Amino acid sequence: MTASGFFERLFKYLFIVSACVAGISQFYKDDWPEPSYYDLSQLDEPLQTETDREPFSIEANGLAYTVKPKFEYDLQGVVVSYSNADGFTNIWHHKRWRDFINVRDVCVIWGKNVASGVYKSMRFSSDSWTCWAAWPNQEIGAAFSMYALSNNHIVTDNDDLKAKLMQAEPGDVIRFTGVLAEYTNHAIGYTRGTSPTRNDTGQGACETIYIDSFDIVKKANPGLRKLAKTFNWLTLLSFIGFVVFFLIAPAKPRY
Template identity: 45%
Template sequence: MRLELEENGSTCPKCGAPQQNGISCIRCGIVFHKISGTAARSTNSPVQSPGYRSEHNLPFATLIRLSQLILLCSLFLLVLSYHYQDVLPPADFYADVELSDPVQSKTSLAPFKVRSSDIIYTITPIQNYRLQGVVVSYHNSDAWWDIYHHRSWQDFINIKDICVIWGENVSSGIYLNMAFKNSTWTCWAYWPDTETARRFSMHQLSNNHLLVLDENIREKLDQVEIGDLIRLSGVLASYSHSNGQFYRGTSTSRTDTGNGACETILLTEFDIVKSANPGWQRLNTVAWWLCAVSLILIPVLIVRAPVRWSD
């Protein structure tokens, strides 16, 4: 219905106040031609169903639902790939490589000093060392729950510990019946029964504190995952630093046990010879990114969607 002022004795169509000739109401101030135009558009517009509608062509509702679906799928893939990327492969995965005992020999290197994170370390090489084996567990020294390496010990060159097995421990496949775990400075091996314990040799397992001064080696270490076949070279060494009474030695035997039985190795070479689960690792990375993007995109789409409520 079109709202118009009566020619004689006109009244305001909003408040009903008597009006003289003019373009706006003398009481409420509305502009007569604007309210008249609004009423006309309302009369000529098609009836809208209750709810909200977009005034743009971009299908925001569809994009929001799609982002939610991607988030759910990425969360599922994240959990699945997180589990399978750490599954140890069967023994025949390593059959084409000889995993013999580590080799160590005399070294001619003299003690030397190095600065890292404004701390001066004294490193004393003891013997040359080479190791090739399978990573069954590891620990990153910058883990949020590690209160020792950085905060207590101020040790910034031991960036990673890796627990490695070789020899018959690998070729027999007995490791598949076991579980391995690294804590701050120890590798733990768990077996379900005495028969497994009898077949597994603790003399073919070592927990290795890795000292890294080379950035390229550091980048390779960051890529190590459980089940990877690795090869490393360096020197068994003891080290200390100038801040406090910190000192760490090294084992030079594979048959010792208890405190001090770990090898402390200053790395000069490090390679991942064979990656165990590259497909699951890539899927895990993709799932992380999809999850992160979806979590950002969903609220952005909800906020930016040009919608309004209609009666």
């Protein structure tokens, strides 16, 4: 067997194994952890206090925005879903609203919604401005509190904070501090407000936060997620290797 033929076969089997491991780990990496995985003493209702911060201006993508702080805000909770402003299906933030500071919406739960484990029987999803929670029956629905869930429009013009924010995944414990605020996009004269309370639902109930800090306190399924990422890359690289050596390997003789 030639060297190119050997490597062709090696990359072929490496691709098959990598694809199988990547598929299995991808399937399980977003399983919800048990409530015991979390430090429930740190998952209280968000802390909201008075602020003396004055309105300030920021800039993103050459556009000017004015941020008007309403309250200081400190939230620690469990991510259940998110929506990226630059996502493939999200045409609102960038194209229609010219909004380049609301970089991601993050939906979180806390308190009894985590302690009861009810989240494990539910489905969560996010679109351009809403977090959706669905339960399979009335019993699960009765155990879940919409007042211990918030959809957060995260606003920042800081690239380091944005990079941290984009690493958060469902099941992760996150903490951010900043101000509940409204902001005006001067390019189109649009102002987005914020809810001042956790005891509302429906349209207008989302929190808009200009963040000063953002941290992932605890990752969910860190081993499986690292495994999935590693084998995703191995699958891609082994496929490329197989194609390269398939093309350069000498043709097999026909009899």
